[in-house]
Amino acid sequence: MSKLLDNVTAELQRLPGIGRRTALRLAMHILKMESDTVDSLAAAIAHFRHDIRYCRSCNNLSDSDICPICSDTRRDRSTICVVEQVGDLLSIENTSQYHGLYHVLGGVISPMQGIGPSDLKIDLLCDKLLTGDIKEVIIAISTSVEGETTLFYLLNRLKAFPEVKVSTIARGIGFGDELEYVDELTITHALINRRELKP
């Protein structure tokens, strides 16, 4: 078999959800694509991996030091929505119902995977609260065991800021569902029905 074909199918199989047959199907499709289009695809993948940065303020993916959301002066700078990962942020943005800022933790506390609080951007969040500009923190974390652990850890840390209102998005989202894949309507309702917590 062709080494080039072997190579491209092996490399494509490194991606999640892509097995041998799907890799082969993608390779055959790549053959039919315009040469320039394939170059754009390959370049986009490499550039994304090399040049992407993390917002110094909220840990969102960004092309520069500060992400477009944090630098958007029209957004409500008194509210921060805390999410696990960038995919969750994008899902909330798609609802067009939230106009505050975000904070991307970069994961949840998971002793099984060796992820502790210090691996998440929690100190960065507390630093922002120290400025006194933040009135509310909305916690939008998955309702998994790890998510609940992270929620309780966060609540404990946020006790240091009694003047900040803390809420979680409503539990309209099924237990075990991944927030990233929930439909916009459910996310909208969960945002509207957020309940205040007394830390």
Place this chain on the structure above:
Amino acid sequence: MSKLLDNVTAELQRLPGIGRRTALRLAMHILKMESDTVDSLAAAIAHFRHDIRYCRSCNNLSDSDICPICSDTRRDRSTICVVEQVGDLLSIENTSQYHGLYHVLGGVISPMQGIGPSDLKIDLLCDKLLTGDIKEVIIAISTSVEGETTLFYLLNRLKAFPEVKVSTIARGIGFGDELEYVDELTITHALINRRELKP
């Protein structure tokens, strides 16, 4: 939103079966991959598209002018198996039951898609038969309407070579099934039970 992320998800969505969410999931996975691994993936895609060639003898994908199967002296050079596309050839190779050569047509006759006999590598096949070295042609084309049309067109062309035995793989394969996705056992039986045709 980050332009780099926008760009990579838009490019990934050019691939078949990859929508916005899958593209985003792949992008997030790419972020977690080693930088070198991502470079290998991007390079494999570009190299495959630019450097792949078609075997001058059988139209199989190849790294050089003649593919490894055509240049393998251990293979039975008196039998040619005619397939639509490279994926079909690979499926047959996976059975390890066939030791002859191949001929990749590059598609089937489809007036709806504007694909006529001259768009397929049929003349190249006839040129090989002119040498007189070929004793049998096994036609392994999908049992679709286009496949049947191509089969009858081929049988007509092969009438010019009455000394060559012509067979099709057995109709153990469900009508409308894509050969590329059939399991190896079915393909093996279909090869063994091929029926001779009287052109």
